[in-house]
Amino acid sequence: MREAYPVLERFAYLNAGTFGPLAKATAEAMRDQLAVDEAEGRQGKQYFERMLALREDVRGKLAAVAGAAPELVALTSSTTEGCNIVLAGLRLEHDDEVVTSDEEHFGLIGALIASGARLRIGRPDELPGLVGPRTRLVALSHVSWVTGNRLPVEAFEGVPVLVDGAQAAGAIPVDATAFDYYTISAQKWLCGPDATGALVVREPDSLAIAAPSYFSQEAYDLSEGTFEPKAGAARFDTGWIPTASLAGLSAALDVHPADCYERAASATSRCRELLAERVELVTRPDQATLISFRHDDPPGLVERLAERDVIVRDIPKTDLVRVSCGYWTNDADLERLAAAP
Amino acid sequence: MREAYPVLERFAYLNAGTFGPLAKATAEAMRDQLAVDEAEGRQGKQYFERMLALREDVRGKLAAVAGAAPELVALTSSTTEGCNIVLAGLRLEHDDEVVTSDEEHFGLIGALIASGARLRIGRPDELPGLVGPRTRLVALSHVSWVTGNRLPVEAFEGVPVLVDGAQAAGAIPVDATAFDYYTISAQKWLCGPDATGALVVREPDSLAIAAPSYFSQEAYDLSEGTFEPKAGAARFDTGWIPTASLAGLSAALDVHPADCYERAASATSRCRELLAERVELVTRPDQATLISFRHDDPPGLVERLAERDVIVRDIPKTDLVRVSCGYWTNDADLERLAAAP
Numbered sequence: 268m269r270e271a272y273p274v275l276e277r278f279a280y281l282n283a284g285t286f287g288p289l290a291k292a293t294a295e296a297m298r299d300q301l302a303v304d305e306a307e308g309r310q311g312k313q314y315f316e317r318m319l320a321l322r323e324d325v326r327g328k329l330a331a332v333a334g335a336a337p338e339l340v341a342l343t344s345s346t347t348e349g350c351n352i353v354l355a356g357l358r359l360e361h362d363d364e365v366v367t368s369d370e371e372h373f374g375l376i377g378a379l380i381a382s383g384a385r386l387r388i389g390r391p392d393e394l395p396g397l398v399g400p401r402t403r404l405v406a407l408s409h410v411s412w413v414t415g416n417r418l419p420v421e422a423f424e425g426v427p428v429l430v431d432g433a434q435a436a437g438a439i440p441v442d443a444t445a446f447d448y449y450t451i452s453a454q455k456w457l458c459g460p461d462a463t464g465a466l467v468v469r470e471p472d473s474l475a476i477a478a479p480s481y482f483s484q485e486a487y488d489l490s491e492g493t494f495e496p497k498a499g500a501a502r503f504d505t506g507w508i509p510t511a512s513l514a515g516l517s518a519a520l521d522v523h524p525a526d527c528y529e530r531a532a533s534a535t536s537r538c539r540e541l542l543a544e545r546v547e548l549v550t551r552p553d554q555a556t557l558i559s560f561r562h563d564d565p566p567g568l569v570e571r572l573a574e575r576d577v578i579v580r581d582i583p584k585t586d587l588v589r590v591s592c593g594y595w596t597n598d599a600d601l602e603r604l605a606a607a608p
Numbered sequence: 609m610r611e612a613y614p615v616l617e618r619f620a621y622l623n624a625g626t627f628g629p630l631a632k633a634t635a636e637a638m639r640d641q642l643a644v645d646e647a648e649g650r651q652g653k654q655y656f657e658r659m660l661a662l663r664e665d666v667r668g669k670l671a672a673v674a675g676a677a678p679e680l681v682a683l684t685s686s687t688t689e690g691c692n693i694v695l696a697g698l699r700l701e702h703d704d705e706v707v708t709s710d711e712e713h714f715g716l717i718g719a720l721i722a723s724g725a726r727l728r729i730g731r732p733d734e735l736p737g738l739v740g741p742r743t744r745l746v747a748l749s750h751v752s753w754v755t756g757n758r759l760p761v762e763a764f765e766g767v768p769v770l771v772d773g774a775q776a777a778g779a780i781p782v783d784a785t786a787f788d789y790y791t792i793s794a795q796k797w798l799c800g801p802d803a804t805g806a807l808v809v810r811e812p813d814s815l816a817i818a819a820p821s822y823f824s825q826e827a828y829d830l831s832e833g834t835f836e837p838k839a840g841a842a843r844f845d846t847g848w849i850p851t852a853s854l855a856g857l858s859a860a861l862d863v864h865p866a867d868c869y870e871r872a873a874s875a876t877s878r879c880r881e882l883l884a885e886r887v888e889l890v891t892r893p894d895q896a897t898l899i900s901f902r903h904d905d906p907p908g909l910v911e912r913l914a915e916r917d918v919i920v921r922d923i924p925k926t927d928l929v930r931v932s933c934g935y936w937t938n939d940a941d942l943e944r945l946a947a948a949p
Contacts, residue, residue, distance in 0.1 A: 274649040286650035294646040298639065305635040308615040309627035309795075309802070310919045312911070344685065344803075345847050351819035355696060369830065376830050377820030386833045454650075461650070461850035462685075462803070478692035478819065479718030489710065489717050492727045506686050509802035509853070570653070578651045 269595055271522050279577040279600035284412065284434055284557050284591040287458030296518040297460060300511035309510070321513035326501070328520040329451060329465040332436055333443035341466045341503035346433040347374035349450035349466035350406070351381070352503050353429050355477035357404060359384040364401040366394055368418060370411040375431045379406060391418045402426050409435035413582050415550035415557030415589065421445065438556040440528050443467040456556070456593070457523070459516040463508065468500040480506040523594070530594035531556045534601070538592050541605045549587065558590045568607065577603050610936055612863050620918040620941035625753065625775055625898055625932040628799035630860075637859040638801060641852035650851070662854035667842070669861040670792060670806045673777055674784035682807045682844035687774040688715035690791035690807035691747070692722070693844050694770050696818035698745060700725035705742040707735055709759060711752040716772045720747060732759045743767050750776035754923050756891035756898030756930065762786065779897040781869050784808035797897070797934070798864075800857040804849065809841040821847040864935070871935035872897045875942070879933050882946045890928065899931045909948065918944050
């Protein structure tokens, strides 16, 4: 299984929370497409039909990851874009409120600020208490990119919920249909090419299309000032995805074994045990696949580890170092981490 | 010069209005980056610094293409995205009016419809007469993707103008600073990788950031519900661009010769002469680098030409076939086109 990922030959690669490792099959699919693009041009009926078929192929595979029907999945380039689609589409007003946590990534925060709505911010455990009559949305991560802890995504009833699934989809089992909106970053735990992702929308008809792309429309009538949206969430597709990226993502999604979540959980558990003896963890037991711990010089430690080809990251403006464990992580990787100077 | 583009060995490639040919140097830069991504991972300080440096590198080169300062250039993935940035950022109301032409692409039309503003639509020559006291924006192509004719982009005073430069930037000399907003599609005439482009914004401070990305902010304060935008148009940067795409675009922009516009104009002229003897042209003389002509079966002709490796396209819902001439187009390409059955 590790042989699928060339980067693991040399590196203790523990940073899938930023970018997953690229499988040989993924890079190969991208190279093959690039060779076609170069020698035959990005042209022709077959070329565009193949591109469209690949879009539906990856839509189906991402839907399976999220436990949702493909009709509820929009193809995006990032979680940031997914959050912007939702917040812009809701067309909030200044006296609308959005409840969110103090552990969110700018990918969500930016969209919240741009919405113009009033933000009610709290620690994850405080969020259910912040919901009130003016709450138009609860927006929070499934798994915190800072602490690695799960947030109480299922604690809300009667109010729309947007879940930032960047650190969850591909890392832990996900049922996106339990939420109104769920974002997927495919370049992280799903090991896809850069700038790939998805947004699951439970009721596509109920959200305005704030930033249409060519893929959003079935037909349009300029003189009427209208367009007929595609059926389902495809209306939120955000634009052209390079054919090589689609081919690479399709290949990437085929690499993951059926027991990927169990294996990833078990690697994370081992990582936790090893680190708990040495450092103060902020990640509670049995969360997802991130482990964050305190350190007096996070960037320094990250750099010293990088010199030994052990790849982790620090979380800016905190005293935290974050370790990402995947199903591909083995004991040797973790021992190299634990042996840090 | 033609040797730079492998696709020209076999094809009379006359479709840069959709996708430009990919230079060997462009594909090579992408392959090299992909090899790094695969073997060493998308990680490390140097990796991110290189990515950021490449962003500024391509920003500078795209700025040069548009005759603008780099500070006025946002990196986007498409003209569609550029149009959405502008229309969403203007926050138009239902009684605001936008003047636009009846020859626009959905990349612009979608954003116009989503804005909710009232659309005043006319033939290109009618547009100056449609501007009135409620006009908040004139939005039109520099060069029509349908007819290949130039639109009267310089005929407007005292009203903001958004120019869709998809069929102009890289094809003809452009001074984007003559307009409030100017979109660039880098994958067409600039021969860049898929999903690359830019938006030139003359007064970045005066447009709201409707869909922020991580690259939009210099700093943020969630509890205040604010973020400090990057200086200049970089605040409109729309998100992560794959490092391979940045490297490829940088290489692509280095390939174009200094006399590319003269050469492209001359190839287009020759194309026009050859076709004028055989078909009815809708493109006037001395426009840009597209030539459109009437045909009783456009898709059929496109297919028959494709069988002979001559690549052109039809324009849906019209009786038009469109030919794209670049500085790389030679007489042999045009003769293969003119010899069509």
